[in-house]
Amino acid sequence: MAKKLKAWQGWLIYGGSLVVVFVLGIIVSSLIERRSEVASIFNNRQTKMSGIVTQNEKFKVDFPNEYESWKATEDTTFKSEFNGNAQHDDLASHPAEVIFWAGYAFSRDYASPRGHYHALEDMRNTLRTGTPFTRDQNIQPGTCWTCKSPDVPRYMKEHGIANFYKAKWSDLGAEIVNPIGCSDCHDPATMNLRISRPALIEAFKRQGRDITKASQQEMRTLVCAQCHVEYYFKGDGKYLTFPWDKGLTVENIEAYYDSLNYSDFVNPISRTPILKAQHPGYETTRMGIHAQRGVSCADCHMPYKSEGGIKYSDHQIMSPLAHIDRTCQTCHRQDAEVLRQNVYDRQRKCEEIRDKLETELCKAHLEAQFAWNHGATQQEMQPVLKLIRQSQWRWDFGVASHGAAFHAPQEIMRILGNGLERALQARLAIAKIVAKHGFTGDIPLPDVSTKEKAQKYIGLDMNKLRAEKQRFINTIIPKWLQEAKAKGRLTREM
DSSP states (O other): OOOOOOHHHHHHHHHHHHHHHHHHHHHHHHHHHHHHHHHHHHHTOSSOOOSOOOOGGGGTTTOHHHHHHHHGGGOOOOBOSSOBSSOOBHHHHOTHHHHHTTTSGGGTOOBOOOOGGGHHHHHHHOGGGOOTTTTOTTOOBGGGGTTSOTHHHHHHHHHOHHHHHHSBGGGGTTTOOSOSOHHHHBOTTTOOBOOOOHHHHHHHHHTTOOGGGOOHHHHHHHHHHTTSSOOEEETTTTEEEOOOTTOSSHHHHHHHHHHTTOOSEEETTTTEEEOOOOOOHHHHHHTSHHHHTTOOHHHHHSOEEEETTEEEEOOOOOOGGGGTTTTGGGTOOSOHHHHHHHHHHHHHHHHHHHHHHHHHHHHHHHHHHHHHHTTOOHHHHHHHHHHHHHHHHHHHHHHHSTTHHHHSHHHHHHHHHHHHHHHHHHHHHHHHHHHHTTOOSOOOOOOOOSHHHHHHHTTOOHHHHHHHHHHHHHHHHHHHHHHHHHTTSOOSOO
8 A cells, every 4th residue: 555645745746846847947948048049140140141151251240259269260379288279390290201201292391280260371381282383293283272261162163063173273372262161061041050062972972871861960070071081182183082982990991092003192212102191080080989979079179158148169179178178078077187188198108109100110111212222123022012001001090180099099009000010011021122132230221310301311402492482472372362352252351
């Protein structure tokens, strides 16, 4: 028989129910009020938009919080143990990279990225893009602009996707003038998230997936995956393509490239056909625990912020370590410093393997050169070149992906460890080859311990390259911007 409640217990349950109903009413009221605020913003927008709006400042009146936080990507003061948002010369820190990229534009200049606000400035200024008036063999295709500006989808719509890709980089300087911004990720009319770059849509389609069926939470990652991915320029038309047809792992993508007998360039030192990883951030993120738990890029890199009673996504896209209280601690209850050190610990372990791999891989390239110079044959060297190619691909895949040592530390350590193993195998094979041709002992290696020494060794005249680029910055770029402003494509002051 059920026990009868005492009077005070009944009143307690009644009072508790009232409190619960009251709290739920407040929550519902707050949600309705928030929805009303959002609806009011969209129903009373002062600037009606449609199509592709390339000038980011046009969004300022209706979305001041988002705009001001986006503009804060101009700031470069944040610094962590491993980089930050200031530009850092990676070749100076890791001179072996000059040897890895000999014969390729990255051996000239490789700096860490700054915020989205600086995307075009850094693209114009880097030595990698070459200079159009010197018949520079390293002048890049128009495809290199793809992720740098909302002017890209505008140009694609006006002139065609293929025509954009096959143009020369220097031919589009007066067209691509507004840095990464609102229309890259949002439909200006509705502000819904959208995919503005065709390569991601095409990659999904080849996999039999319909990107239009993606959820809102998935879109908060996919808008980033338009650009933060591995890609290559396919065919003579330099058509931007994501190599995902066999899968997203380092081995899957390598198998895809191998099936096409594709290489980005041939290293003239070791004569190895090299795969250059771009920045496979999306791929490596998918291998980590956060993505597996449904966490999106925006959850950590664009945390919510409240000001004046308004809640919005912070568009100062940067390291989550800059705002641990709004990023990590929304899920994790540990102290901020504990969480920061947890991240650094993972990064340090990956960095340790990276340094060892770079040392061995650099020696493998140089020792391969020695072997060629001492009579090694193509048949003898073929297994060596395969090992060097595989080693460098794994090194690059693990290093070029921004934040990979945090996104998927176990996978990155596995990838770098496999790369180290292949570099050591290559060196052992080279030692046997040169012994067969009469040389025993340690192979003499040149001093490439600094960026300057390494660049001189591979034959780069850096003073000439810098002078040519400065001439380009002083003469060509101002003409681009003046032309863009005259045509109304650029409305802000440069």
